[in-house]
Amino acid sequence: MEFKCGYVTIIGNTNVGKSTLLNKIIGEKVAIISPKAQTSRDNTLGIYNDDNSQIIFIDTPGYHKLEHKLDSYMQENIDTAINGDVDVLLYVIDGKKPLVEQYEKLMNKGDKRSKKILVINKIDDTTFEKLYPQLNELNKVCKTDEILPISALTGKNVDVLIEMIKKYLPTYDYEMRYYPKEQFTDKNVRYLSAEIIREKILLLYNEEIPHGVAVQITQFDETSEIVKISADIYCEKESHKMIIIGKNGEAIKKLSTISRIAIEKMLDAKVYLDLFVKVKPNWRTDNLILEEFGYTNK
Ligand SMILES: Nc1nc2c(ncn2[C@@H]2O[C@H](COP(=O)(O)OP(=O)(O)OP(=O)(O)O)[C@@H](O)[C@H]2O)c(=O)[nH]1
Ligand SMILES: [Mg+2]
Known part of the structure; x- marks a missing residue:
């Protein structure tokens, strides 16, 4: 038996759809979502379980300007979540906004040892014609291990993302779960x-x-x-x-x-x-x- 277990941190600008993605993966509403910026303030765990894996996702507040001490708290949360023992970092960007520019802001974030997947979200709300030329440019500069276009809203490619993540997680020859199978978040x-x-x-x-x-x-x-x-x-x-x-x-x-x-x-x-x-x-x-x-x- 081959079992996969590990930690995945989701980072990106505010409003790109990190929490929407977390909820879609977990199949429960563990993080709140809104069309306005700076929705998430705390890190939230979403625990994904299936027969051959447990993936612990950490949803973080989005990057934004630091104006108050509350913003510093939010920034500290991101820092903790990317510098710990993270197996995979998901860089989430908005498919409706300039891709290269968004990627370049994230490209040096996180521990060098973590594997990195660039997730281009919201592809349900854009066209291939708009995305394609940008993907070419992105391919030239992107140093992540993978690039994947998805829609967190419709669920398109979310299953592909899960399988992609599993490739980069530690393998065990027994059922290794940090959390009980029925627990899906750390929040009460x-x-x-x-x-x-x-x-x-x-x-x-x-x-x-x-x-x-x-x-x-x-x-x-x-x-x-x-x-x-x-x-x-x-x-x-x-x-x-x-x-x-x-x-x-x-x-x-x-x-x-x-x-x-x-x-x-x-x-x-x-x-x-x-x-x-x-x-x-x-x-x-x-x-x-x-x-x-x-x-x-x-
Ligand atoms: N069309 C479309 N909209 C999406 C998608 N994913 C998220 N959204 C919308 O984008 C907005 C922001 O979503 P959130 O999940 O709150 O974004 P976030 O990255 O967690 O934002 P912060 O917590 O502020 O960092 C909401 O209005 C979502 O409905 C998607 O795949 N397609
Ligand atoms: Mg959020």
Whole structure:
């Protein structure tokens, strides 16, 4: 018997589809997704299992400008995830944007010993005519072990990617799994619930609001049939609080409803969700508050 087991880190610019790819591979929603930049803040493990392998994927925050201490925390997460004992690094780029330019920003990232696969995502939303000339240019400069065009959204070539990764993982002559076969992430439902609320905030409000928002679960009571969840939504300004709540509380009602439905789907249970909006000026630059919110690597 030949068994494959190892670590794969997914890196790339913000919004290229790293978390979408992770969810597609795992077949569960382990990371939140949004059309806005800087969606993921933490590293998230997605554990892929089949009969002859276990692949531990690490989804990272996207590369972006460092403005706040929160950005430094996100950058630290990427650094940890690429410099550890990583067997394969996936460089994810957006097939709808200039390929060579995106590749060149990633080409020196990570440990020299890791194998590297350049993944060109979003090919469902571009044409061969647009891609082809760029692929020629890319081939001339690209030093990764493989290049693969995929669509994380439709799943095109995701199975090919899995088989490609397996080639580069250590081989065992016994079933080697770091995690139990039924475990598919390192995150618990409490964390995932907070993330779902943040995902819906990214969906409903303009860019400026979600980037300054943190969600804290204050109650998670699963003792009765209806799961009772309370969450504090922290924003940076009184004016943002007004926008989040909306006229006559309509905006927060909508946020609460769509968040509740998504959490119910995840938990497969009825949920009672209570949201509170609070203001903490400049929390993104305050080490103590970042720590309180769980944005710390200590
Ligand atoms: N058309 C198309 N859209 C995609 C694909 N993959 C992801 N997207 C979209 O791209 C946007 C960003 O996706 P995410 O998965 O959140 O991107 P990310 O790289 O994790 O972003 P950060 O967490 O901010 O670094 C979302 O609107 C996705 O629906 C794809 O294969 N095709
Ligand atoms: Mg992400």
